[in-house]
Amino acid sequence: MDFALNSDQTMIRDTAAAFLADASSSAAVRAAMAGASGFDAKVWQTLAQELAWCATAIPEEYEGLGLACFETVLLAEQCGRFLLCAPYFATACLSVPVLLETGNAAACGRYLPQIAGGTLTATTALSATGLDWQPGKVAAAAIRQDDHYLLSGAYRQVIDAATAGLLLLPARLPGGETALFAVSATAAGLSATTHDTFDRTRRTGAVKLDQVRVDAGDMLACGEALDKSMQRACAGAAIALAAEQVGGAQACLDMTLAYIAERKQFGRSIASFQAIKHRCAEMMVRIEAARSAVHGAARQAATRPGDADLTLEAACAKALASDAYFYCAQESIQLHGGVGFTWEYDPHLHFKRAQAGGHWLGSSDELRERVAANLLGAI
Amino acid sequence: MSEDNAAFRAEISGWMQDNLQGEYQCLRHRGGPGDEDAHPELRKQWEQHLARARWTCVGWPEQYGGRNLTPAQQVIFHEEYARAGGPGRVGHLGETLIGPTLIALGSEEQKQRFLPGIVAGTQYWCQGYSEPNAGSDLGNVQTKARQDEAGGDWIVDGQKVWTSLAHESQWVFVLARCEPGSKGNKGLIFLLMPLDQPGIEVRPIKQLTGTSEFSEVFFDGARARNADVVGAPGAGWKIAMALLGFERGLSTLGQQAHFEHELQLVCAAAKANGAARNPMLRNRIAQAWMGLKAMRYNAMRMLATSPDGTVDGAADNAGLIAKYYWSNWHRDFGKLAADVLGFDADIASTEPALLRLQQVFFFSRADTIYAGTNEIQLNIIAERGLGMPKEARPAN
């Protein structure tokens, strides 16, 4: 495995950075945060339709670009760095892997070309309560009637719940098995509300289903097969989320370096104090280690490893990135002094995003327990 | 290419399997930092055994006795060597530090005279940089070298300290001051000196481990031949720094294979004594596993060569954090090992697996001191990696 980026990959990364520096500037992020949908539709249009970001990891047979998980990671890192407010993560990083892993060719053929073309956004609910795949905690129920199912129930936390065009929702079948359904946002009986989240850069909301009619063909998978695909898809999503977090951590460090270079106290730049140099260096150590873990995991994922290995790769990447992000966000507040505690400066945006994403797809403690179970057996 | 690599991997693991046997069996997983007093003589014989099969200095050019292996192949060699439990290499300072320095910057005569002994595993080297008043501030070395007008030899007076493996070596490379009154990194000379001579005395220092892996080396009218000056007199700093550049080598992945082995020992101990049921310890063991994985991928980023020659600063960043990351990982890991062992960590063991973990607990305290202390590493990361203001340095 060679870890160097090739010229296509550096171009993907640099083009994304150049686009986002403008489209997702601090002012743009704040405007999106204040808006009803949580994102700028024009920016999304450019990103999804012209730049075809959602197409990256979609195979060519579904009108995508057929690139590997690694390219998604490069994009996600830049999204995190610029705090992009957009349905990119839920659509391209979470729901695309879910559709692909569940492997329902008809459903893939129906939805993936629209996602690749940037005309459809998607999201996925992972349990009744939180944002980690827990089939045991699915509360919604599905009952088969002739050629369709009737779904009823609720999901407390779904990313982009109120804006996604397509919702992938798990529900329990009468026999106890869990099945996953593709449901249109416009389906009668489906309602979504947006939460008043502290992290305004990414909306989550609740979804309620009241006797929602779903075609039998939109039942994507069920039972053990579903569980297996969801674990793989969530591993892919966790690696992308980890990449975002590395980007966010990098932004915290960069922003801090810029501030402390200008700020003078005791007649000198505060960046010249060794205590501050060491804290910045420590941030860089954690960021680079997390970046190595994320790039390694993404390169491994591209080789289609076994389920257990993929899960461990993702656990490692996500735990290290998530911890590094929170660490850097809190350091960035501290090293900015008083202005670090204001709404006006950006550190708090990262601080809130770092905390929110920290438990998505497994908190660091949960992920470490997953690794421990593999090394030491169940407790 | 990967098929060749797989074959090469099999060749090494097969050779190790066949050869780390019989009289050498007891060397498995022995030696190396923290365990240097394990069978030193037998490990020197092992070096020569390796040499006969051309498994020393595998990355060196063939003209100097190496195999000219590609970086990828060297990584494979070090990994398989470590995985098989290959003993700590007594000759590593020769092979990884002074040898490459001589190949790059030595005179033809120096190459002819020294490289064959290093390759053959018959000539051992130690590093004479640190002094009582020149540790982190290496530029403050005060050991003096003056040229004997008659014969042209250099006469050396002064003291080195913390010289690892001096008691096992025949040669020392010495950084000394040859221009009286010069300060800092100016006016220094880089000398190759035989240790077995009247003007040199080696006194082992007892470490906190209770063993002695490093020594004080006293120079009192000791001699170095003029032909054994590397580079120009007065420009020794350049050679000394170039040598440190080789320190961050391909053996890092071999080192990680040793760490992996230590982690396996900890998992086995935890399962055996019930620590594996303690949620806090489980969490820390998993954290160690993750850190090791990150370290491995970081090393691969550091060693990455872009397929189409794209320049990417990322590899430099990965390199900058490597020493700080592994040494702190290992130090934390040492504490974890002791916590997993509990009472068993407190009683000196003769059982190899236990002993190894006990050694790690103590020796890993040195990991964050030698080869650039934690604080110096953070200075370097801040200054080179982040472009932050440099520390005040005395005017030269």
Ligand SMILES: Cc1cc2nc3c(=O)[nH]c(=O)nc-3n(C[C@H](O)[C@H](O)[C@H](O)COP(=O)(O)OP(=O)(O)OC[C@H]3O[C@@H](n4cnc5c(N)ncnc54)[C@H](O)[C@@H]3O)c2cc1C
């Ligand atoms: C096991 C072991 C093996 C060794 N082997 C060798 C060898 O073979 N050859 C050899 O030449 N040397 C060797 N050394 C020496 C090693 O390189 C030095 O110990 C090291 O460079 C630190 O120097 P010092 O001991 O003088 O500590 P000092 O430099 O006095 O440091 C003391 C403390 O002050 C801190 N400090 C110093 N300067 C700064 C600064 N600018 N900013 C912030 N903090 C600072 C240090 O980080 C440290 O915490 C070895 C050391 C050990 C422990």
